[in-house]
Amino acid sequence: MDTTQRTEQQRSADRRRRELLEAADRVVLRDGPQASMNAIAAEAGITKPILYRHFGDKSGLYAALATRHTDALLDSLRAALDAPADRRERVEATLDTYLAAIEARPQVYRFLMHPAEGSQSDSGGDQGFDVGKHTAPLLRRMGEELAQVIEDRLDLGPGSQQLARVWGHGIVGMMHAAGDWWLYERPCSRADLVRSLADLLWGRLAAAGDKIGGPGF
Amino acid sequence: MDTTQRTEQQRSADRRRRELLEAADRVVLRDGPQASMNAIAAEAGITKPILYRHFGDKSGLYAALATRHTDALLDSLRAALDAPADRRERVEATLDTYLAAIEARPQVYRFLMHPAEGSQSDSGGDQGFDVGKHTAPLLRRMGEELAQVIEDRLDLGPGSQQLARVWGHGIVGMMHAAGDWWLYERPCSRADLVRSLADLLWGRLAAAGDKIGGPGF
DNA sequence: ACATCTGTGTTACTTGCGGTAACACTAATG
DNA sequence: CATTAGTGTTACCGCAAGTAACACAGATGT
Missing domain, CATH: 1.10.357 (Tetracycline Repressor; domain 2)
Known part of the structure; x- marks a missing residue:
């Protein structure tokens, strides 16, 4: 396994990721912050799990965008x-x-x-004074x-x-x-x-x- | 029906409303903005529909608070x-x-x-440039x-x-x-x-x- | 007294969203 | 040719917002 070199698959993955980001961009530009993961996936012509594979969760996609x-x-x-x-x-x-x-x-x-x-969904307990986080x-x-x-x-x-x-x-x-x-x-x-x-x-x-x-x- | 005078029921309703607000206050103080309607209802010792009767929806309660x-x-x-x-x-x-x-x-x-x-949930179409609303x-x-x-x-x-x-x-x-x-x-x-x-x-x-x-x- | 209206409260449900599991397919890589 | 890494699916879970539909208590007017 070579860790240093970009394989063809990785480059295609990066390209996909950029395409997904652009789709997300379009949806956000249209729907504002209420843009749902479903809507973004639909705009990109795919379904939710792929988004989650690329960005982890919604705040991951948000951060990238x-x-x-x-x-x-x-x-x-x-x-x-x-x-x-x-x-x-x-x-x-x-x-x-x-x-x-x-x-x-x-x-x-x-x-x-x-x-x-939103963010922290279940069993959180993060508590604390995380104002502004x-x-x-x-x-x-x-x-x-x-x-x-x-x-x-x-x-x-x-x-x-x-x-x-x-x-x-x-x-x-x-x-x-x-x-x-x-x-x-x-x-x-x-x-x-x-x-x-x-x-x-x-x-x-x-x-x-x-x-x-x-x-x- | 007299419209001008406060009936006993109305005054009791107002009192109840204030109690609910104080319960909501406690929850918000504890959980922050993630406070759910269920949690607030539980803190008040009642169930959701009563909250909705008093405040319409979540943003109504938010507004009152x-x-x-x-x-x-x-x-x-x-x-x-x-x-x-x-x-x-x-x-x-x-x-x-x-x-x-x-x-x-x-x-x-x-x-x-x-x-x-959150707020505008379904079938919205509000669209427009409601920035800051x-x-x-x-x-x-x-x-x-x-x-x-x-x-x-x-x-x-x-x-x-x-x-x-x-x-x-x-x-x-x-x-x-x-x-x-x-x-x-x-x-x-x-x-x-x-x-x-x-x-x-x-x-x-x-x-x-x-x-x-x-x-x- | 009795029907009524008003407010309190319930359980059980629908809808929608974030997020995940399990599975199938394709192509570059060794 | 098997492996691996990526793309993609359907079907599901859990949870929160919000909504019937129904039951009960007490003030009110006739």
Whole structure:
């Protein structure tokens, strides 16, 4: 048995796996996070057990699918973050890139963000405070990446690493929540949203004057 | 039949409803969002159909439960937001209130934030871009409330309403994501987190200097 | 008093989904 | 030519959501 060399069968298996992932992609794009394993199998023209052979269980398939999209989105974001422009412009470009992505494919976005939980089925007993264990890895990854960029490029004085991580996750959360709300209500153009968020990050909240008649917020 | 007056039966029904909600609360606090209707019924000492009579379906029970906790949390937040202190202090108090709440009862928090979706089961066809329809109402409500406070108290010039809403949802998202990450990784004390986030809102991101060796973020 | 309406409670069922077992077929590999 | 690794099937289990259909108790109106 040779362990190092790719046999013909293995390569065909990988190809199949990719085809299955693309089928799953189509279904998720159509049905959102409610996509069932049956539906995905049907779309791929096969039956459930094959999916389970390839991906183990549903969260395995989810992870594979999510990794694809997450990687793609993170590449776009990195590009925006690395563009040759000043800080404000790059922050706006990054926000806009993210918002454009979720605007273009809301179903995929929804699938990545709200994976429908479930997971541990029988006799679990996992218990414990596993808060966040199943939350969308996309947010975490974006937060960590942004934290890295911030720490690499900004001079934040003592405690900079901690601060950068807090900010990374905080900014990503801000972007996410505002984007989620905006996508649903569509209260303004994307450009307006980007500018408003950048203004917030630029300290306009602290700089704003009190309104006459009451103590300032 | 009198429509205006509460009959004895109705009052007893309301009481029962409250008891069921408290049982559900206990189960959710113990099992997290995976709490099944069977388990809740068992905890209440009854069987499923009664739950369905009272709450319609699972999302009905979820909504009732969520409203209780959401209202309670929002009351705390409003109190922090209305305290007699300057803006920065109040922002910090509000952040701290939220973080203390999720720290104290992570299971409840998880239930509120990640309701396990599901919902529209059969023959749906709802389709459409309903992104965010089922996202945690808690985040939305907090965002809207904060937006209101911001708009009421701050002088933001033209387009203030739009700006306030964007900021409301953005800040809440920042708080939520940072809190979620913090609760899971516990990288620092609550006070540190609060100060870091407030610094972010106070424009330290824009004010920070570039690090030597590259273009600033 | 008696029928009635309202709310409480049950058992037993259907439906759908995640996941698995057991089995059959095909082709590259030695 | 046997083995192995992959593809594929049908038929099933277990479980959770949700739904009849039926039984009982107590307040209510005539």
